[in-house]
Amino acid sequence: MAYQTVILGIESSCDDTSAAVIADGVKLSNITASQAVHEQYGGVVPELASRAHQKHILPVIDIALKDAGITLSDITAIGYTRGPGLMGSLLVGGSFANGLGLGLGIPLIEVNHMQAHVQAHFIQEKDATQEVPTFPFLCLTVSGGHTQILKVSSHDSFEVLGETQDDAAGEAFDKAAKLMGLPYPGGPHIDRLANEGNPSFDLPTSNMPGLTFSFSGLKTAFLYLIQDGLKENPNFIEDNKADLAASVQAAILKMLLAKLKRASKETGIKSIAIAGGVSANKGLRSALQETAQKFNWKLFIPSFEYCTDNAAMIGISAFYKYQSGDFTGEYIPPSARLKV
Ligand code: KG4
Ligand code: ZN
Numbered sequence: 001m002a003y004q005t006v007i008l009g010i011e012s013s014c015d016d017t018s019a020a021v022i023a024d025g026v027k028l029s030n031i032t033a034s035q036a037v038h039e040q041y042g043g044v045v046p047e048l049a050s051r052a053h054q055k056h057i058l059p060v061i062d063i064a065l066k067d068a069g070i071t072l073s074d075i076t077a078i079g080y081t082r083g084p085g086l087m088g089s090l091l092v093g094g095s096f097a098n099g100l101g102l103g104l105g106i107p108l109i110e111v112n113h114m115q116a117h118v119q120a121h122f123i124q125e126k127d128a129t130q131e132v133p134t135f136p137f138l139c140l141t142v143s144g145g146h147t148q149i150l151k152v153s154s155h156d157s158f159e160v161l162g163e164t165q166d167d168a169a170g171e172a173f174d175k176a177a178k179l180m181g182l183p184y185p186g187g188p189h190i191d192r193l194a195n196e197g198n199p200s201f202d203l204p205t206s207n208m209p210g211l212t213f214s215f216s217g218l219k220t221a222f223l224y225l226i227q228d229g230l231k232e233n234p235n236f237i238e239d240n241k242a243d244l245a246a247s248v249q250a251a252i253l254k255m256l257l258a259k260l261k262r263a264s265k266e267t268g269i270k271s272i273a274i275a276g277g278v279s280a281n282k283g284l285r286s287a288l289q290e291t292a293q294k295f296n297w298k299l300f301i302p303s304f305e306y307c308t309d310n311a312a313m314i315g316i317s318a319f320y321k322y323q324s325g326d327f328t329g330e331y332i333p334p335s336a337r338l339k340v
Contacts, residue, residue, distance in 0.1 A: 005322055006076045008100075009315025010061070012093030013085025013113045014144070015044045016308070017056035021068035021075075022315030026124045028068035030305065030312040033060050042184045043174075050088030057096050064311070075106060077329075079318020082110035083338030084145065090334035098331040107329030109318040113309075114340050115158055117141050117275035118150060119320065120306040120313035133300045138269050140260050142284075143276035144170035144185065147213050147256075149263045150340065152273075155320040158340050161263055162211020169252055169278045172215035176222050176248040180237050190245045191281050197242025199250035201225060211259050211266075218251050253287050260288075264295065273300035280307035 003023040011018040011032075018032040033056040038044045065071065080097035083090055101108040118139045122132050136153045138161070147164040167175065170187055177186020182193075204221050206214040226244070229236035237244065264270060274288065285301055292299040306313060321327045 003074075005319060006070060006074050007109075007315045007318045007322065008061070008064070008075045008078045009111075009311040009313075009318060010057075010078065010080045010093045010097050011113070011309055011311040011314045012053045012057065012089050013081045013083070014089060014309060015049045015052070016310070017053045017060050017093075018309060018311035019057075019061040019064035020311035020315045021064055021070060022123070022312065022319050023068070025122070025316065025319055026126055027312045027315070028070070028126065029064045030310055031060050031064040031067060032310055039183055042178055044086070046086045046088050049086060050092050053089055053092035057092060072104060075104065077107045077109055077318060077322050079109045079111050079314050079321070081113045081116070081314055082332055083113065083335035085113055085334075085336060087334060087336045090336065094331070094334045101331070107327065108331050109321050109327040109329075110332045111314045111317040111321070112338055112340065113314075114141055114143075114146055114148070116313040116317040117143065118152055118158065118273065119155065119317040120275060120302050120310070121273050121300050122155075122320070123306060123312050123316045133271050133273050133298075136269055137271035137273055137300070138260070138263055138267065139273040139275055140256060141276045142169040142256065142274065142278035144168060144174065146276065147215075148340065149211055149259060151267060151269070156324065156326055160340055161267070162213065162259060164213040164215065165208070166214055166216040167219065169213070169215065169256060170276070172219060172252050173249075173278065175219050179223055179226050180241065180244060187278060187281065190249055191283065193242045193245035194249040194283055197244070197246035199247045200243045201240075201247035203247055203251040205251050205254045205258075211263055213255060213259060215252065215255070218248070218255075222248055249281070249283050253281075253284055256284065257287055257291055261291065261295065264297065270295070270297045271300075272297045275302060275307075277308045280304055
């Protein structure tokens with residue numbers, strides 16, 4: 001085989017079981033099994049998540065290898081998500097990586113899930129060269145569990161400039177959707193509805209000091225808006241679905257953009273990236289494009305495949321760690337609250 005370094009990436013931090021093959025920085029495959037079982041509960045049930053990971057992990061890895069056209073003996077090292085995430089879920093991917101690594105006699109590389117979301121910007125495709133961010137750049141990482149602005153100075157230097165003091169942006173989307181009776185995860189539903197509506201309801205946007213985010217006030221205000229509306233009209237949600245979604249989305253985006261502009265102004269950095277599940281939001285993507293034009297930013301928006309949880313981002317992170325020798329090669333147990 002012509003490749004020097006072939007990484008098998010394994011991701012299992014929450015409710016997606018994913019495996020990917022990254023060869024010399026190029027994605028050969030990226031396979032994800034999602035878990036529909038949580039929909040009926042309106043959120044991820046940890047015990048069910050780890051059981052589903054156990055069921056999915058072997059077939060997912062098998063397909064990822066076949067898709068990449070490689071066999072187990074071609075793998076140089078295995079990258080796995082060490083954290084942050086749900087402990088039971090992390091244990092499935094981590095233990096599987098450990099067993100496979102021992103069996104094959106190849107090194108293991110632990111990867112931080114949140115750093116991996118950022119590193120997704122460096123994944124190269126087989127048939128086209130992707131433009132990648134130059135260091136240093138700012139990255140707004142917005143997922144179901146995190147909302148942070150990071151200053152990224154190299155593949156292994158991530159500084160948290162600001163983060164949320166309560167809910168994450170994805171959580172704000174999901175909780176608003178739940179109040180509207182939409183299925184979990186609600187972010188994509190709000191996104192779709194917002195596209196058809198107008199932000200005609202007034203919702204508060206917090207003005208936290210510095211680069212700190214807060215979404216809990218918005219959630220409460222949205223709850224009251226819906227409760228008051230239902231008192232007047234039992235069909236309030238149904239009659240105003242699109243406008244409610246557009247209003248809550250506009251408020252979330254306004255807060256995200258305000259802090260990102262501030263971070264760029266304070267640091268003088270105009271190379272800006274976004275990462276994490278919420279970066280799939282169409283409203284956010286177009287608002288960022290407008291802002292980038294206005295402030296002369298160089299903007300990096302991941303393709304949809306790399307916005308939500310995937311193993312290609314774990315593979316590329318492990319690849320850079322392997323290149324710089326920044327790994328122990330041994331299994332390091334999961335850490336549910338691993339910091340950036
Ligand atoms: O990064 P991710 O897949 O998992 C975590 O690490 O949390 O992010 C999942 C989050 C969920 O809260 C989901 O509702 C949100 O990303 N999300 C979206 C969209 N797609 C996913 N939020 C808003 N608009 C979207 N299109
Ligand atoms: Zn994630």
